[in-house]
Amino acid sequence: MTDWDVYLVTQESLSGDRTTPAVVEAAIAGGVDVVQLREKDVSARERYEMGREVRELTREAGVPLIVNDRVDLALALEADGVHLGDEDLPVSVARELLGEDAIVGRSVSFVEDARGAERAGADYLGVGAIYATGSKDDIDEAEYAIGTDRLAEIVDAVDIPVVGIGGIGADNAGEVIEAGAEGVAVITAITGADEAAAATRGLAATVANAR
DSSP: OOOOSEEEEOOGGGSTTOOHHHHHHHHHHTTOOEEEEOOTTSOHHHHHHHHHHHHHHHHHHTOOEEEESOHHHHHHTTOSEEEEOTTSOOHHHHHHHHOTTSEEEEEESSHHHHHHHHHHTOSEEEEOOSSOOSSOSSSOHHHHOOHHHHHHHHHHHOSSOEEEESSOOTTTHHHHHHTTOSEEEESHHHHTSSSHHHHHHHHHHHHHHHO
């Protein structure tokens, strides 16, 4: 049974002068529940090498490691699962390749897509962007932010865990939990914090209080 309270999505380019393994180590010290290896702007080889270090840390701590997009990388790293978007392999194919025990997540923003992902066998949903965020520079997310009302609709429509993502920090994480999410997925709220461990603890406390 996976806890979803605080879900770190890594991105070294948004981590100041710290490496992703250093951020992950601090987040683990702060009690992070899940780590997703994202790293959109490096090569597959670099992501693999970085992932090997992260896999060691998460395995030792008993924290699930999920790989963004790449089923092949998830296999190579012996990760616990994969998180898929609209342009990635279908959930059913990822499940076939990774096995029944793997965690397979899916990004959605609409109720029908959420229901479809659940039918396809997704274990959880990443729903967003809840608020505008600066972590994606290819789209204007202020235009696409879905807010907590849509999040609540998606939570009501499915029976699998929902994790909110997009522009979430200690100031608004409580609203996401109050809308029904099982947890919050963040990048810069941890990677950009002066003290990643303390930021992780703060988010966990906010989630617990809201619940």
